[in-house]
Amino acid sequence: MPHTRLLLLLAALTWTACATNPSSGDPAGGRPPPPSGSQGEIEPVAGTEWYRKAVFYEVFVRSFQDSNGDGKGDLPGLISRLDYLNDGNPETQDDLGVDALWLMPVFASPSYHGYDVVDYERINPDYGTLEDFERLCEEAHRRGMRIIIDFVINHSGVQHPWFVESASSPSSPKRDWYVWGPRDPGWKQPWDMFSTAPTWHQKNGAYYYGVFWGGMPDLNMRTPALREEVKRLASLWLARGVDGFRLDAARYLIETGGGAGQYDTAETHAFWKELAAHVRQVKPDAVLVGENWSTTPIIATYYGDTGGVPGGDELPLNFNFPLSEQILAGLNADNAAFIAAKLVEMGGVYPAGISDAPILTNHDMVRVATQLGGNGGRKANAAALLLTLPGTPFLYYGEEVGMTNGTTSNDEAKRTPMPWDGTPKGGFTTGTPWFGFSPGHASGSSVAAQTDVAESLLSRYRKLIHVRQASEVLSRGGLQVLSATTGRAPSLAFVRLLGDEQVLVVHNVTDSSVSVGPYNLPGSKAEVLFEDRGVGTLTRASNGWQATLPGRATGIWRLQP
Template sequence: MLRSRHLRLVPCLALTACIAGPSSTDNPPAARPPVELAAPAGDEWYRHAVFYEIFVRSFQDSNGDGKGDLPGLISRLDYLNDGDPSTTTDLGVDALWLMPVFDSPSYHGYDVVDYERIHPDYGTMEDFERLCAEAHRRGMRVILDLVLNHSSSQHPWFVESAASRTSAKRDWYVWSDTDLGWRPPWDVFAKGSTWHERNGAYYYGVFWGGMPDLNLKTPAVREEARRIASFWLGKGADGFRLDAARYLIENGPGVSGQADTAETHAFWKEFSAHVRSVKPDAVLVGENWTTTPAIATYYGSTAQVPGGDELQLNFNFPLADELLKAARSGDGNGVALKLAEMRSRYPAGVADAPFLTNHDSVRTATQLGGNAGALATAASLLLTMQGSAFVYYGEEVGMANGTTNNDEAKRTPMVWDASAGAGFTRGTPWFSFAPGRESAQVAAQSDAPGSLLSRYRGLIRARHASEALDRGGLRLLTSTEGRAPTLAFVRTWGAERVLVVHNLGDAVETAGPFALEGESAEVLFADPSVGSPVRSDGGWSVTLPARATGIWRLR
């Protein structure tokens, strides 16, 4: 209902000719600089982590009420990371992102009524503290979804604000004597107003009337935001995913007045500085669903703070589109062009946050039609990109969308096994399982070497086994011009060089030659039948079967 707002966004504009990149061969002419992204500045954990996004309501039920909860999540932590690097039965992720767990009247939790209370369906504050302790013991961090753009209309702050024009919290929200008629800023064709009537006046709520926007121009509200962040960092959280980060402070109608305003950027600088002062290695992850140039601005300035003084990570929505397109079409040209645009737009040394889909998107398996080869390609692309990869729960086993058209269908219960409750619950699940659960389940794939789950595990292990693949820079070897049936790049960290080659299509392909130093190639990950790279006078070449990936450390 309300989270699908993003689907109305217009596509990113085509890249202009001013973006530099290789012209026509795998080895770019010397006259044109290669597409090269520097390694992220700083060594903080979040600059090279693999995150796992969890909708707690759908992950694991511990008490039989059909709703996932924190104790249930704790019971599944060893599946995510058992804390032992020598084992291969866990996924191996480095951090968990929990979708909203605060008290809320809705199933999704993006309309908060109490920022300091765990949703009763999910458990208690003690459960949350135990989750953080158990995750930390296994080497995982925990970040929370923090909604600062708006609250629920049932929040006591708003109830007080709406009660009277002279209320002490009147200016905690944005009020007008008239309906100003501003249209939503994400769709020029949208109808309706972002102003909503209550007690003879109108309040601003960019998404809908049940989620009034907080007035972050008010010093007391900004102070409350800082206090809430300190509260959860003190409870064990390691940072926050920031919902609707583009829309915090408005100064007028239209896109320019309601999104990406200078006042919004100023708030994030202030908020980020506070979070760093409380917990220097805490991370802020921005949800800025927009174009690459606009996303780039949310890192802020790198002059004084390595990696940026606003948000340390920003979800790369345009790259997500291109990764899925490449997996679907067998053509990596869009990925190559997007990497070129990132090189020209992103501040040097910032950390990217690539992903495939999330709770607002149609799931990867549905978008790719359940095609096993395309799903394998998507996983390989995601987990070899630079930065901090985000995996949506169930993506690693190919969970599809549910059968309805609402947002709940993107957030269906996790399928663990073939039992009636799918290992998720011994009761009736809060929402129906997605179709395809016979094969898109953990138990069926855990011990199958060729399964999608095994692929995710293997790729994450390969990342952890290589500093270059985990945190290094990226130099694109594939041309940005014309169709690209293979996508190749080299990842570098110090003296380590790792060659990554993806065959995106359904036919055998030979990639190269690539003029790279090295006398031998040590395999870090390779699909069956992938040949070893061959070195000749022209450089390294490799032949890959359909939908295959090879990753080698060059020595």
């Protein structure tokens, strides 16, 4: 959502810092991994759907590429840049290599961000036509990429015909498509207990519920006719070529009252299971991705029951906001224990076989490069961490070239135009960009400046994505933490596991050289999958594997008999 959740983030961070997590190794990382099935082990993903081994790329269409000179990105512009994302040839290494695109809202909307939808069947005219959208799906599929779109059904825009009719009279046939009451009950915004922003808004002698603001009234998903309409719309867009949906504000869908009744209700879970079953019936390999910005144990519940459906019968992917917070905190503190502890906690509470959806940042967050202070080594760490974790990683457009936030404090500053080159118009438009470029686009933080530079951040992302895709263990395997989860840990080490295959991954999160290991893992020789410059040879001593890594370096090795 385009509204801040700062207090929720702070609460989640505080909760994580206070949680007690078992250590799976001594400070030197020398103990063997915990036995199979113990707390802290993340199991390999269940199911064989395409998305369980994909790398996603989040696109804000308005900011990606303008094709007609009006300063706003559009669908034809995005089509023109598909080869940058994936050229369809697995033998090439000069594309980014992502497997799927998540498009932020593309439906008709009066706002720049699109989360106040006024027509769920029509493409935003700023972006093009339905024919443009269908061509985008065809061209992406031809290159081996999938497309998912933001499906914003927690609320609509206040100008949507459904709401206009609902508000027209208490006897309107669509009155119960929204949440109405005779008075304001004084509910708070559930992510901010101290908020004074209203959640009930007066209209025509009554009050309607709009948890974010009055311009986005909440839909009443208790109403059977609305539920059926939402399922019809999902079927429509699946038939038009999409491969799934990202679900905005998923934990706030159905309310049972104020306070705790505004989030994570049993009714919300029941609806997501209903929608998931419908989507599986219409297109069995389509994916639903949940935005459930909360603590790790709460996010775990949104996978549902894994007994009958591999990976869960509710939302197959859920963004891992708590892990993002610990990655950024750990990198800024030069301490991998923050990250290791979160991974151990995930292993203890996530259902076996689910697919995580790790991120660094997204469109609601201050960009990762800004949060890391523009530090090149930390940005390199972040890329390597994201692309060696289990699950289905999501990149936010521009992260691969180190895009920072814009110079303003609003949400638009998190969503500035993509810097294709260092010219004043950035290769983004021939007109005037709808919003200014973020700092640095003219001094190295652009695609053109980094494309042919072997040590650039863009080259690093490209190489790591291709390494991940070439390894079933990295793309589908489980994980066991080898590093310390308390105190200070200069490196994060874990082993990725799938069947009999094991891949050792070590990240040095400090600026100094570190000696890592010994790691008591099987194998007699190591095949290098990825090594930063200066990483020493991984050797097998009597007490385990060990190596030396220079500052901010990563090593990835397949351990062989």
